[in-house]
Amino acid sequence: MSDTSGRNRTNLLLASALVLFSGLLFRGALDIPPPFFDPLGSAAVPKLVAGVLLVLALVLGASAVFDVRAEEPAGPMPAAIEADEKAAPASPVTAAAAVLITAAYVGSMHARLLDFAAASTLFVLALGMLLARGRMRALLVLVPLALLLGYGFEWLFTRVLFIDLPQRSILLEGLSGG
Amino acid sequence: MGDLAGALLFVLHPWPFFYILLGTSLGIFVGAVPGLTGGMLITLTLPLTFYMDSTLALILLVAMYVGSVSGGLISATLLRMPGTPSSIMTTFDGYPMAQQGQPERALALGIGSSLVGGLIAGAFLVLLSPPLSRWAMTFGPFEYFTMVLMAIVLIASISQGSMVKGLIAGFLGIAFALPGLNESDGQLRLTFGFHALDGGFQLLPVLLGVFVMSQIIKDAYEIGKQPVSLELGTGRVRVSLREWRGHAVNILRSSVIGTWIGILPGVGASISAIVAYVTAKNVSDTPEKFGTGHAEGIVASESANNANVGGALIPMITMGIPGSPIDAILLSALILHNIQPGPLLFITNGDFVWALMAAYLVANVLMFLIMTASVRWIARAVLIDKAYMLPVIFVCCMIGAYALSNRMYDVWVVVGFGVIGFFLDRARVPLGPFVIGFVLAGIFEVELRSSMQMSEAGFLGIFDRPIATTFLVLSILMLFWPFVQSWRRRTKKESPS
Numbered sequence: 001m002s003d004t005s006g007r008n009r010t011n012l013l014l015a016s017a018l019v020l021f022s023g024l025l026f027r028g029a030l031d032i033p034p035p036f037f038d039p040l041g042s043a044a045v046p047k048l049v050a051g052v053l054l055v056l057a058l059v060l061g062a063s064a065v066f067d068v069r070a071e072e073p074a075g076p077m078p079a080a081i082e083a084d085e086k087a088a089p090a091s092p093v094t095a096a097a098a099v100l101i102t103a104a105y106v107g108s109m110h111a112r113l114l115d116f117a118a119a120s121t122l123f124v125l126a127l128g129m130l131l132a133r134g135r136m137r138a139l140l141v142l143v144p145l146a147l148l149l150g151y152g153f154e155w156l157f158t159r160v161l162f163i164d165l166p167q168r169s170i171l172l173e174g175l176s177g178g
Numbered sequence: 179m180g181d182l183a184g185a186l187l188f189v190l191h192p193w194p195f196f197y198i199l200l201g202t203s204l205g206i207f208v209g210a211v212p213g214l215t216g217g218m219l220i221t222l223t224l225p226l227t228f229y230m231d232s233t234l235a236l237i238l239l240v241a242m243y244v245g246s247v248s249g250g251l252i253s254a255t256l257l258r259m260p261g262t263p264s265s266i267m268t269t270f271d272g273y274p275m276a277q278q279g280q281p282e283r284a285l286a287l288g289i290g291s292s293l294v295g296g297l298i299a300g301a302f303l304v305l306l307s308p309p310l311s312r313w314a315m316t317f318g319p320f321e322y323f324t325m326v327l328m329a330i331v332l333i334a335s336i337s338q339g340s341m342v343k344g345l346i347a348g349f350l351g352i353a354f355a356l357p358g359l360n361e362s363d364g365q366l367r368l369t370f371g372f373h374a375l376d377g378g379f380q381l382l383p384v385l386l387g388v389f390v391m392s393q394i395i396k397d398a399y400e401i402g403k404q405p406v407s408l409e410l411g412t413g414r415v416r417v418s419l420r421e422w423r424g425h426a427v428n429i430l431r432s433s434v435i436g437t438w439i440g441i442l443p444g445v446g447a448s449i450s451a452i453v454a455y456v457t458a459k460n461v462s463d464t465p466e467k468f469g470t471g472h473a474e475g476i477v478a479s480e481s482a483n484n485a486n487v488g489g490a491l492i493p494m495i496t497m498g499i500p501g502s503p504i505d506a507i508l509l510s511a512l513i514l515h516n517i518q519p520g521p522l523l524f525i526t527n528g529d530f531v532w533a534l535m536a537a538y539l540v541a542n543v544l545m546f547l548i549m550t551a552s553v554r555w556i557a558r559a560v561l562i563d564k565a566y567m568l569p570v571i572f573v574c575c576m577i578g579a580y581a582l583s584n585r586m587y588d589v590w591v592v593v594g595f596g597v598i599g600f601f602l603d604r605a606r607v608p609l610g611p612f613v614i615g616f617v618l619a620g621i622f623e624v625e626l627r628s629s630m631q632m633s634e635a636g637f638l639g640i641f642d643r644p645i646a647t648t649f650l651v652l653s654i655l656m657l658f659w660p661f662v663q664s665w666r667r668r669t670k671k672e673s674p675s
Contacts, residue, residue, distance in 0.1 A: 007606075014605045018346065025353055028368040035363075039630045042365040045623045049353045056346045063342070095399035095600070102391075102572060102593055110586040120576075124569040131401055132565035141566055149573050161229075163581050 008064040015061030018053055025050035094130060101126045109166035116165035121150030182304055185532035189237065189540050197238040198537050202544045205245020209252075210560045212259040213397045214567075216246025217389040220507050222571070224382060224514065225578035232515035233530050237537040239511055240491070243504055244296065244541040245548075247447050247487050251288035251480055252553060253560050256281060261560070264447035264486070267455040267479035274471030286417045287473055288480040289549045291429055295481030296542035298433035299440065299488025303495075303535055306441075307524075311496040314521035319629035320640050324649035326622045329443035329499055331653045333611045341660050343607045350602075351615025352622060354379055354595075361620065362627050374587045381510045383579045383591035384616055388609055389507075390575050391596020394568050396603060401564065415553055425477045428458055436482030440489020443499045443614075447486035454482030488538060495531055496521060499618070503610040506617040 025046055035041025105123040108114040114122070124146035125139075132138035157163045188194060208219040220239050227235035250265030255272035268288055275284040317325075330352075334344025357368040358378025369375040432454035439450040458478035459468045468475045490501025491508075498519030500506040512519045517527055524531055549556070579588040599609055633639025640646050 010605050014346075014607070021350075021353070025356075025368070028357075028370060032365060032367045037363070038627055039636070040627050042360045042363055042367050045626065046353075046356050046368060049349055049356065052349050053346065053353065056342055056349065060340075060342050060346070090399055091401050092399060094401050095395050098395060098398035098568075099593070099597060102394075102596075105572075106576070106586065106589050106593055110590070120573050124573065127569040127572070128565050131398060131568060132563070133401075135565075138563075138565055141563075145566060145570065149570060153573065153577065157577065157581075163577075164584050165577065166580065166586065 008067060011060050011064035015057045015064065018057035018060070022050040022053040022057065025053070097130055098127060101130065112166070112168055115154070115168040117150040117154040118168075119150075119166070120153065121146045124149050181528070181532045182536060185529070185536035186540070188529075188533055189536045194234060194237055194533070194537065195540070197234050198241040198541050199544055199548075201238040201241025202245040202541045203548055205242040205247075206249035206252075206545065206548060207245075207556060207559065208242075208261075209246035209249025209265075210261045210556050211562060211567075212253050212257060212261055212560070213393065213400075213564060214571075215262055215389065215393065216243055217385075217504050217507060218393055218571070219246060220504060220511075221382075221385045221389045222574050222578060224385070224507065224511055225581055227511065228514070228581075232517055233533050235515060236508070236511060236530070236534055239508055240534055240537050241541040241544075243508070244484070244487055244538065244545055247483055248289070248292045248296075248480075248545045248549060249556070250483075251292065251476075252285065252549075252556055255284045255288060255476075256557050257560065262447075264451055264483040265479070266448060267451040267483075268476055270455075270469045271472045271475030271479075274469070275473070275476070276471075278471050280471075282415045283417060283473075284471075284476060285553055286415045286550075287425075287476045289415070289546060289553070290417060290422065291425070291432075291477045291480040292484040292549075293542055293546040294429050295433040295436055295483070295485035296488060296545070297539065298430070298481075299437040299485035300535070300539045300542065302437045302441075303488045303491055303538065306492055307495050307531070307535070310492065311521045311524045314497045317497075317521070317645065318643065319625040319632060320643045320646035321649065322621055323625040323629055324640065324646045324653065325443065325497070325499060326618045326625070328649045328653045328656070329618060330611065330615055331656050332442055333614055335656045335660060340606070343605075344611050347602065347607045347609065348611035348615040350607075351612040351617075352619040354384065355616045355619030356623075360623075362624055374585075379591055379595075380582060380588060381617070382514070382582055383588040384595050385507055385510065385613065386575050386579055387592040387595025388599040388613055390571060391592050392599025392603060392609070394572055395596055395600040397564055397568055399600075415550055421473070425473065428474055428477050429481045431461075432458060432478040432481040433485040436485030437489035439482075440486035440501050441492050443493050443501060447483040447490075447502060450482040450486035450489075451479040454478040484542070491534070491538060494519065495523060495534070498523070498621070500614060503613045506613045509617060 029043045029046035029050060032041070032043035032046070034043075101123065105119055105126075108119050109116065125142055128138060128142040128146070129135075132142070154165055157165055189198060204219060205216060208214045209216055220242050223239065223242065227238065230238075246262055247264050250260050250262035251268045251272065253259050253261035254265040254268040255276050258269055258273040260266045260269050272284045272288060275281070330345070330348040334348050335341050355378070357375050359366055359376060366376060435454045435457060436447070436450040439453060440447070455468075455475060455478045458474050459465045462468065462474055464472070464474075486502065490505045493499045493501045494505045494509055498509065498521075500509050509519055517523070517530065575592055576589050579592045580586065582588055599612075602612065603609060629639065630636060633642075635642070640650060
């Protein structure tokens with residue numbers, strides 16, 4: 001796939017997402033009651049922004065369809081650096097896994113399955129090992145780091161700085177006898 | 179001058195001085211590590227400052243800002259990877275010079291230029307801020323509304339890449355600031371039945387998402403990118419006074435460019451460095467040497483990006499309009515510390531403003547001393563493994579977002595905006611205008627509605643206000659200028675030579 005077609009496809013996807021987003025914004029703005037003391041009211045700016053985004057999405061979409069180069073020419077970048085940038089290997093799977101691990105971390109605390117200390121310890125180990133690509137030697141650093149961040153931070157924030165951190169559900173504490 | 183002298187004496191007291199030292203050192207380190215940015219550091223530090231004195235908190239953040247812009251030159255020179263986007267132009271000549279066996283000279287040129295650029299901008303900051311602030315006091319709702327509009331158009335038009343995408347980013351930022359309780363009339367809007375959205379998206383989680391989480395995902399995406407560092411020799415990191423004299427005009431010109439671009443609302447340090455570099459190349463007797471390890475390139479880039487920091491503080495202090503995306507975070511810090519930004523800041527919090535400016539000047543001097551003394555150590559530390567760094571950063575991020583109001587919803591907002599930021603970045607939509615739009619959305623709407631209430635002629639009332647009309651005309655010109663330029667380029671190509 002050439003650079004140009006890849007760029008056009010990305011722009012088309014972005015334009016489509018923007019059309020949907022501006023539609024959602026406009027739909028939401030229609031539910032806002034009319035103004036009662038000022039000429040514009042609370043719906044005016046959302047409608048204006050939705051309209052501008054729609055126009056911009058259409059311009060972007062049209063430029064992608066008709067293959068008009070929307071980007072400005074790149075700056076005075078020496079060829080060697082430009083080549084390096086392009087040759088940098090991308091890991092979409094690692095990025096997706098990082099997001100999933102993060103979501104699991106936040107979700108486990110939101111559902112109160114784990115408290116901050118346990119969740120953070122597991123999170124640091126999981127994300128660290130993912131980014132270290134399974135290098136077992138990384139555990140030598142990651143294990144103490146995870147314990148320090150999980151249990152050390154919980155102690156520091158809740159006992160010293162008196163800042164609350166997510167706790168495990170009382171119900172679950174009872175079930176596990178904790 | 180008496181105010182500045184008093185403020186300088188204040189920041190040299192142990193605690194303020196300690197915070198400047200800490201902020202500058204952390205800023206340099208974070209700026210030097212590729213994948214970590216000043217915006218990230220300042221956003222992460224913001225929640226930690228909730229319990230601090232507001233002057234000390236802002237002093238710390240400004241010092242971080244100065245340090246982070248300067249630190250980028252280390253990795254730009256030794257790794258061929260700009261530690262911060264503002265050092266991209268330094269890479270072009272810093273790395274080749276280091277490859278030619280002169281890494282110490284490249285670093286010394288960068289560090290020295292950063293100091294001079296920062297101090298020149300500091301002089302502008304001190305001299306221009308009080309009169310500009312008095313001028314801004316004559317502004318009414320129309321002026322503020324058109325100025326915000328100009329800021330968004332300006333940052334979109336100067337953003338690297340497509341102007342359309344810059345505008346998309348700015349208006350998306352505004353769109354995400356709209357849900358929740360509207361402060362003008364207390365009307366709940368765009369919540370779609372989700373009660374968690376009643377309070378809208380809070381500033382800090384959005385900033386953490388856009389600046390920190392998206393960078394974490396980006397770093398995970400580019401985890402295969404392994405930098406290789408050039409070694410520093412045993413030579414001293416310094417340049418002779420004679421060589422500096424040869425660069426005097428370049429430094430002065432680039433610093434003024436950096437300061438001026440910094441003053442323009444919304445435009446960041448990377449644009450300053452690019453404009454200064456290109457200008458230096460255009461006026462140079464040896465333009466062909468640029469990109470091959472030429473000292474003039476390093477000097478232009480580094481003096482301009484540091485000058486931008488001082489310049490960008492001017493609209494923030496005097497008008498409450500961020501001069502760059504990082505200034506948008508600083509503006510948020512002011513709001514979170516219950517300090518009302520805007521032209522009245524000099525009257526209501528005069529000592530605070532002078533302390534901020536003094537801290538900026540001291541941070542530049544400290545940056546020079548710290549970098550000159552410890553560049554060898556920092557050069558080794560920049561290769562720190564991301565597998566250890568990124569999890570730590572997200573845990574800090576999580577604590578910051580959660581501590582804001584003890585809600586996991588805010589942590590989800592961080593994750594959500596991180597994903598949005600990552601995809602926008604992949605689609606080459608700049609994140610700077612997004613943040614500026616989000617931060618300025620409140621002013622944009624409140625001033626637009628106030629002006630409509632005040633004016634009997636509706637929107638046409640704008641033409642009764644000369645400053646507002648000027649801002650509007652400038653916005654329209656900036657909006658159409660790229661199209662005019664492109665049309666002129668095309669007609670030039672088509673016309674027979």
